[in-house]
Amino acid sequence: MRRPALAALAMLIAFPPAAHAQDGAFSPPSDGRQGYWWYQAPPKPADDKPDPDALVKPAIPPMAELATWTPPKIRKLIEAQRDYAATVLTVDAVANFWKLEDFARRKARAFAGVTQIAMLQHPELNSRSANPMVGDARDQLLAQKDAVRRQYLRAHAGEFALVMFGRQTCGYCRVQWPIVQRFQDEMGWQVTLMDLDRRPDLGQRFGVEVTPTTMLIRRNSQQRMVIANGVEAYPNLIQTAYNAVRLLSGDIRPEQFLTGAGEEDGFFDALANGPVSSTDPRVIGGDLVNTGGRP
Known part of the structure; x- marks a missing residue:
């Protein structure tokens, strides 16, 4: 049998009559196979991921809602508004950025005010209680510390x-x-x-x-x-x-190595209010052992 006849026989075996149109033209199989080799690569799925660099106008909430946001969330909004304003360069966009900056400034100012009240009510958390800023008092403190150091070192000279x-x-x-x-x-x-x-x-x-x-x-x-x-x-x-x-x-x-003379149990003593490291002998199984705040 000649090669054309063999090819025709192969086509008849591969494509039964049901796979042919009435007019004699070839029709692809009904199971979805297409192409010369009965295969067509599936289409690539659409990329639904948003472009991180796409220009998006940030949504600025009312001030009452903004006041409930955490600082990291506020910082992200400020950065987004800054980038948006620097791109479009409109007066409104730039003004909105500085409004957010003003809000952050006032929030920081309010935090500082409440902090000062807390320091007055809890002097043990305030460095001024152990490190006065007034000149005469500071000179007196430095002289006292120097005397303590010298006395201690002389006592250990031998x-x-x-x-x-x-x-x-x-x-x-x-x-x-x-x-x-x-x-x-x-x-x-x-x-x-x-x-x-x-x-x-x-x-x-x-x-x-x-x-x-x-x-x-x-x-x-x-x-x-x-x-x-x-x-x-x-x-x-x-x-x-x-x-x-x-x-x-x-x-x-070792945690107290920066503690100066006369600063024991005070603001500048790292262990004044208890241990700060897991290697401290006062820490057993994650629990603090009460030793009166002493090393």
């Missing part, structure tokens, strides 16, 4: 010492060393200068990489603590040494 690690080629070391010597003169501590050019092994032993480095060391103990890297002003050196001695002596916890 227990601790300062070591400054430096180099002959370090210009900053020549600035820091007189400051450390002043600490010795006023606090009665022993201070020592270690030259890392002569003893490089000390840098590795104590983990010193930067000079000058001032380290506080507890006598007859492995306890030590860096209290200054580089040049440090004398008042700051006293404050850091004071807190370092209290920490190594167990008088404060």
